[in-house]
Amino acid sequence: MAVIFVFLDGIGLGPSGPQNPLDAPWPALQRLADGQRWTDALQPRFDDRMTVTAVDATLGVPGLPQSGTGQAALFSGTNGPKLAGRHYGPYPHSQTRDALRQHNLFARIQRLDVPFAEPAAFANGYPDRFFSYAARRNRWTVTTRCCLDADVRIRTAADVRTGQALTADLTGHAWREDLGLDVPLRTPTAAGEQLAAIASDHACTVFEYFLTDKAGHARDAERAQRVLCEVDQFVGALLEALDPTNDLLALCSDHGNLEDLSIKTHTRHPVPLLAWGAGATSFAEAAAITDVTPALVAAVTAQAG
Ligand SMILES: [Zn+2]
DSSP, rough: OOEEEEETOOOOOOOSSOOOOOOOOOOHEEEEEEEOOOOOOOOOEEEEEEEEEEBBTTOOSSOOOOHHHHHHHHHSSSOOHHHTOOOOOSSSOOGHHHHHHHHHHHHHHHTTTTSSSOOOOOEEEEEEHHHHHHHHHHHOOOOHHHHHHHHHOEEEHHHHHHHHHBTTTTTSSSHHTTTTOOOOOOHHHHHHHHHHHHHTTEEEEEEEEEEEEEEEHOHHHHHHHHHHHHHHHHHHHHHHSSSSTTOOEOOOOOOOOOTOOOOOSOOOOOOEEEEEEGGGGGGTTOOOGGHHHHHHHHHHHHHHH
């Protein structure tokens, strides 16, 4: 039994066309969406093993959604932009800190009565310099802040080397080329298999991927294709490794961006929410990104029960 939540930063459902790199045949992404491309033409689908829907990321607040408040909403189920009075990011807004501390996904999972020594896990590994920088400036990302608040271990470069963590770029390429760190190169497929293996030791495992948002800001079509190709292979490996009668894979985003390469900013488009496998029905009523954390907790509770 494994529940995996893959958070893809900056993926919205926008109009078809050459500006939208998601409007292309991505086999694994389409498999998650019952054969459909991830565009604004996506039709909701619900059955025992699948939820395919679009959810709101603007949360009643004007302006363009940002990662700090959007991720607070996604990972705590509280309205981050309303608490902050505006969309804010990329780091957590001070007015969302209490909500993150009390209601974050990891904390909620840790409190459940489930047969795991470490119920919640965050599968991303971070290089040493991230820890020194974040500690010195007290500037943690939303997910690492949630880990600190919930006593969930933040994985390290050593975990990446032993296969107990994934690099944020899936392959390790950026760690080797940009950071000069000695980590193994892995294919996106191997990274997917690795995430499935890590998830088997926990009730709920999260992986965060932000190169989708980076490619959107860069307005770089070639980079967007490369990033989506790797994400598609990664998701394909997860679908192969997981058993839909026992396991659950859920994916969502914090705001749109990549789906419109004609602009370099985030968008107000709805974002895809896809759940595949056991407990997918927990996501059927979701209407906004604030509904994702409660649905994940419900899915884990249902599996444990
Ligand atoms: Zn962004």
